Amino acid sequence: MKVLRDSWLVFERYVGITVRNPAWVVSGLVQPLLYLTLFAPLLKSVASTPGFPAGGAFNVFVPGLVIQLGLFGAAFVGFSLISELRLGVVERLRVTPVSRLALLLGRALRDVVNLLVGSVLLILLSIPFGLIVHPVGLLVVLGLQTLIGMLFASLSYALALWLKSEDSFAPLLTTATLPLVLLSGVLLPLSLAPDWLRSIAAANPLAYAVDASRAVFNDHLSDPSVIKGVAIMAVLAAAAVVTAARTYARAVA
Amino acid sequence: METSGMIETRGLRRTFKARQGPIEAVAGIDLRVETGAIFGFLGPNGAGKTTTLRMLSTLLPPSGGEATVAGCDLLKRPQHVRERIGYVGQQGGSDNTVRGRTELVFQGRLYGMSAGDARRRADELITMLELDACADRPSGSYSGGQRRRLDIALGLVHRPRLVFLDEPTGGLDPQGRARLWDEIRRLREDGMTVFLTTHYLEEADALCDRLAIIDHGRIVAEGTPDQLKRQIAGDVVRLGVAGSPREALELLAGQPFVREASAEDGMLRLAVDHGEAAMPAILRLLDGAGLRLETISLSRPSLDDVFLHKTGRSLREPAA
Numbered sequence: 001m002k003v004l005r006d007s008w009l010v011f012e013r014y015v016g017i018t019v020r021n022p023a024w025v026v027s028g029l030v031q032p033l034l035y036l037t038l039f040a041p042l043l044k045s046v047a048s049t050p051g052f053p054a055g056g057a058f059n060v061f062v063p064g065l066v067i068q069l070g071l072f073g074a075a076f077v078g079f080s081l082i083s084e085l086r087l088g089v090v091e092r093l094r095v096t097p098v099s100r101l102a103l104l105l106g107r108a109l110r111d112v113v114n115l116l117v118g119s120v121l122l123i124l125l126s127i128p129f130g131l132i133v134h135p136v137g138l139l140v141v142l143g144l145q146t147l148i149g150m151l152f153a154s155l156s157y158a159l160a161l162w163l164k165s166e167d168s169f170a171p172l173l174t175t176a177t178l179p180l181v182l183l184s185g186v187l188l189p190l191s192l193a194p195d196w197l198r199s200i201a202a203a204n205p206l207a208y209a210v211d212a213s214r215a216v217f218n219d220h221l222s223d224p225s226v227i228k229g230v231a232i233m234a235v236l237a238a239a240a241v242v243t244a245a246r247t248y249a250r251a252v253a
Numbered sequence: 254m255e256t257s258g259m260i261e262t263r264g265l266r267r268t269f270k271a272r273q274g275p276i277e278a279v280a281g282i283d284l285r286v287e288t289g290a291i292f293g294f295l296g297p298n299g300a301g302k303t304t305t306l307r308m309l310s311t312l313l314p315p316s317g318g319e320a321t322v323a324g325c326d327l328l329k330r331p332q333h334v335r336e337r338i339g340y341v342g343q344q345g346g347s348d349n350t351v352r353g354r355t356e357l358v359f360q361g362r363l364y365g366m367s368a369g370d371a372r373r374r375a376d377e378l379i380t381m382l383e384l385d386a387c388a389d390r391p392s393g394s395y396s397g398g399q400r401r402r403l404d405i406a407l408g409l410v411h412r413p414r415l416v417f418l419d420e421p422t423g424g425l426d427p428q429g430r431a432r433l434w435d436e437i438r439r440l441r442e443d444g445m446t447v448f449l450t451t452h453y454l455e456e457a458d459a460l461c462d463r464l465a466i467i468d469h470g471r472i473v474a475e476g477t478p479d480q481l482k483r484q485i486a487g488d489v490v491r492l493g494v495a496g497s498p499r500e501a502l503e504l505l506a507g508q509p510f511v512r513e514a515s516a517e518d519g520m521l522r523l524a525v526d527h528g529e530a531a532m533p534a535i536l537r538l539l540d541g542a543g544l545r546l547e548t549i550s551l552s553r554p555s556l557d558d559v560f561l562h563k564t565g566r567s568l569r570e571p572a573a
Contacts, residue, residue, distance in 0.1 A: 006363070009359065009362050009363065013351075013359050016351070016355070017348060017350055017351065020350050020351075020391075021350055084348070086344065087344050087345070087346060087347075087348070087349070088342040088343065088344030088345050088346035089346045089347070089348055090346075091307075091312055091340070091342045091344075091346060092340070092342060092345070092346025092347075092360075092407065093346075093363070094311075094312055095310050095311065095312060095335060095338070095340040096335060096360070096363040096364055097332055097335040097336050097363070097364065097365070098363045250314075252307060252312055252313055253344070
């Protein structure tokens with residue numbers, strides 16, 4: 001099928017570019033490792049606070065950290081597209097008969113692979129600290145991470161193509177990602193939050209992804225929050241891919 | 254289809270939304286580009302050249318009008334148009350970190366070639382455009398000329414019958430420009446139709462079989478370079494007089510052999526029928542009026558004169 005063939009070609013190209021200039025990948029990996037070493041130790045004592053979920057500090061914190069890696073690892077990918085727009089790469093690719101969907105899908109897939117590598121690394125490194133993970137759970141979390149990556153990479157590309165300028169893209173990203181993280185319960189579980197904060201967080205789709213991730217890591221695969229989180233991410237990811245592919249198909253510098 | 258040219262447009266328009274209201278970048282153009290010609294689109298920056306090129310190459314949907322490109326309806330079958338045309342944008346579009354050869358192979362694959370075919374075609378183009386020395390280095394390390402030749406190679410990967418070149422020699426030194434002209438002429442020899450934009454008069458004059466002059470989104474003149482020059486008929490006499498040129502302008506503008514007279518930068522510019530006969534007459538007239546002549550020159554009309562004649566502005570004004 002043409003879309004698959006073309007997506008693979010585009011994916012290959014961007015993997016090549018990433019391998020030659022892995023700065024973004026490295027910075028994406030360093031962040032969660034810093035959280036793991038510099039922030040996680042603080043949780044040991046917080047874990048005994050009333051209201052803190054059961055399962056041990058690491059099994060509460062790392063699942064959230066994985067989701068945060070998904071957000072930050074994907075949200076910034078749009079920067080590369082802005083410079084490609086300026087260099088004429090977008091036009092050059094668009095004028096070929098390549099599948100329009102593949103142009104977006106191929107590069108978003110590269111971003112997802114980056115994310116998955118980082119996520120696996122993060123999870124493996126957390127095991128010595130006391131994280132408990134089961135193979136099936138790991139697969140479910142990586143599947144969830146794939147959807148999160150698709151969602152935020154696509155959004156990032158669409159926004160980058162609308163704004164066309166790093167100067168407006170950067171502040172928008174920072175403004176948008178911070179409340180998403182704060183209201184997702186990544187740093188501290190929302191079970192500790194007052195009611196008003198929790199009701200705002202209910203409108204944050206990322207909070208459901210964090211819930212799903214925590215349930216998986218705590219071995220509650222059949223918990224309704226898992227299917228809920230996956231379903232919400234899947235619907236949003238599909239919508240974001242379609243929107244971004246359409247935006248890409250019309251983009252001119 | 255048998256009588257149709259490589260490109261035909263009718264009333265092709267494009268408006269952009271802006272805060273001050275809609276801006277008409279291309280205000281309805283009718284064009285016909287014959288197969289096998291080098292067709293030039295000449296105009297200042299912002300005249301609508303790139304917008305037209307983007308419409309014809311499917312990058313930008315027209316706001317109105319219709320067009321046939323390489324035998325296909327632009328609006329109904331953009332995918333067929335894409336398969337048949339090559340497009341080399343102003344910025345080229347290769348990634349600084351990617352080797353030229355890799356870009357060419359990837360481009361071939363995007364046009365549906367197998368990996369082997371794409372590699373062989375890349376080799377051919379590297380030889381043809383003399384990129385052997387740099388093909389295996391990242392394109393960020395290329396000279397301006399090498400970069401531009403790679404850009405053009407990328408537009409030729411699938412052997413299109415029609416290739417669009419947006420400002421192909423922009424930013425090149427005279428040597429690099431002359432070399433690229435030769436490459437472009439070779440494309441015509443190979444039977445290709447070339448549609449290029451330029452704001453260099455020399456380029457339009459030296460390279461193009463036919464020209465359209467575009468200004469403010471409208472075609473103001475169209476024809477071969479010679480036809481266009483003949484349209485404004487006659488020669489141009491430029492002269493400088495001591496003091497204010499106003500008096501001399503008034504004196505000369507009224508003469509029967511002067512078709513047009515204007516003053517720019519303290520110099521007078523006269524369009525006359527026969528320059529050789531007009532010059533002595535001008536000298537006598539100025540002498541008789543007690544005006545001292547400082548410089549005088551005679552030139553055959555250039556495309557800049559055509560442009561000035563058609564738009565009231567010179568193309569040589571520094572680009573904003």
